[in-house]
Amino acid sequence: MAEKFIKTQALYDFLGLEPFILLGCLIAVAWIFYKFFLGEATEERHRSIRNHFRTLMRHFMALSFLFVFFIFLNSSGSQITEAHRITPYIALITYIWGNVVFVKTSRLIVLQYLFLGSMKHGVPLLLVNIFSLILSIVLTFWGISHIFGLEIGPLMATSAAASVILGLALQDTLGNLFAGISLQVDRxxxxxxxxxxxxxxxxxxxxxxxxxxxxxxxxxxxxxxxxxxxxxxxxxxxxxFSPPENPIVRRLIFRIAYGENVELAKQVLERVAAGIGEIRGIPAPWAYVSDTTENWVELKIIYFIDSYGSQFAIGDKIFTRGIDALKSHNIKLARQVIDISGTRGASTQET
CATH class of the missing domain: 2.30.30.60 (SH3 type barrels.)
Structure with missing residues (x-):
């Protein structure tokens, strides 16, 4: 009965020893790529990739069992009636399982290739999932055409209306999908x-x-x-704020009392900033006078960092260490001055 729906000869021809060996070689290529090119990955990434390989090997072992079982049934199918009946179904299961292993292996190779260019943080799974989806669709249509003997053209034409309805229902989801693809293409x-x-x-x-x-x-x-x-x-x-080679510029303001040694204060702040490990030495931190009044002189310290997420912690270190360093050099910080004017005159209150 299986011969009515399945082109058994085409299916049996595809399940030869050569495709099975080529699939094993493809898995070996993925493993060699991992060993030679991804050795500098973090331990967390190594665990993730090894888990992918363990899952892949379990599927390949199951495929090997199905393949050997199919070879046994196919060779003894003419002598055993029951074997002749179930052989096409075992062959179909073997073919489907082989496609699964092929998609997983190809997906792992693409994942490792993309990871090679971004070994520090990893890669988004969107592109990998899209590749797996497209490859799965191609293999499905190929199997429908060659194994089941169905014409893909008329089938796609009759499903055009359903596709339009489905597209309208999934408009937001598809919009987010293509927006995500464009974000990845633009990089x-x-x-x-x-x-x-x-x-x-x-x-x-x-x-x-x-x-x-x-x-x-x-x-x-x-x-x-x-x-x-x-x-x-x-x-x-x-x-x-994470360009590859361009540091992130940050600045902080200190106000010292008017009449203090401005040049010494600038040197003190520059030394403090240069002594913090998270701040780049090149370009070096530098301070300058940005404003002045009769009560205070405003100094602005410019420095360069690599981690945008650490900017507040770094700023806190500059503030606390800078204030202590200025005090240790007997440089007074400015104090707020409030002018109170009355009808009988003006007075100044210092807080």
Whole structure:
């Protein structure tokens, strides 16, 4: 009965020894790529990749069992009636399982290749999932055409109306999907980058954690998870504070009392900033006079950092160490002065 629906000869020809060996070689290529090119990955990434390989090997062992079972049934099918009946179904299961192993192996190779270019933070799974989906659809249509003997053209034509209805129902989901693809193609940011997203009066700041089919997930300063739809991301103004080679510029203000040694104060603040490990030595921190009044002189210290997420902790170190260093050099900080004017005269109160 199976011969009525399945082209058994075409299926049996495909389940030869050569495709099985080629699939095993493809898994070996993925393993060799991992061993030779991803040795510098973090331990967490190594565990993740090894888990992928363990899952892949379990599927390949199951495929090997099905393949050997099919070979046995096919060779003894003419002598055993029951074997002749179930052989096409075992062959079909073996073919489907082989496609699963092929898709998983190809997906793992693509994942490792993309990870090679972003070994520090990892890669978004969106592109890998899209590749797996497209490959699965191609293999499914190929199997329907060659094994079941169905014409794909008329089948796709009759499903056009259903596709339109499904597209309208999934309009938002598809919009987020294609927006996510465009974000990945443009590569304006990657996983691990610190972003500032502005849309109207809404402003969101966080570090990119993942890009999925529907949304982009960020981690905020307080480790809160922020989920933004990809369509929102595509239409917003995005500032990336994690460029590859450009440091992040930050500045802090100190006010010293008028009449103090300004040059000494600038040197003290520059030495303090240069002594903090998170601050770049090149370009070196530098201080300058940005404003002055009859009561105080405003000094601004400019410094360069690599981690946008550490800016507040670094700023706190500069403040506390800078104040202590100025005091140790007998440089007085400015005090707030409030002028109180009355009808009989003016007086000055110092707080």
């Amino acid at each position: 304006n940011f990657e996983i691990g980058d610190w972003l500032e997203i502005v849309s109207g009066i809404q402003k969101t700041v966080g570090q990119v954690r993942e890009i999925t089919w529907r949304s982009t997930t960020l981690v905020g300063f307080s480790d809160e998870l922020i989920t933004l739809p990809n369509r929102f991301m595509a239409n917003a103004q995005i500032s990336n």
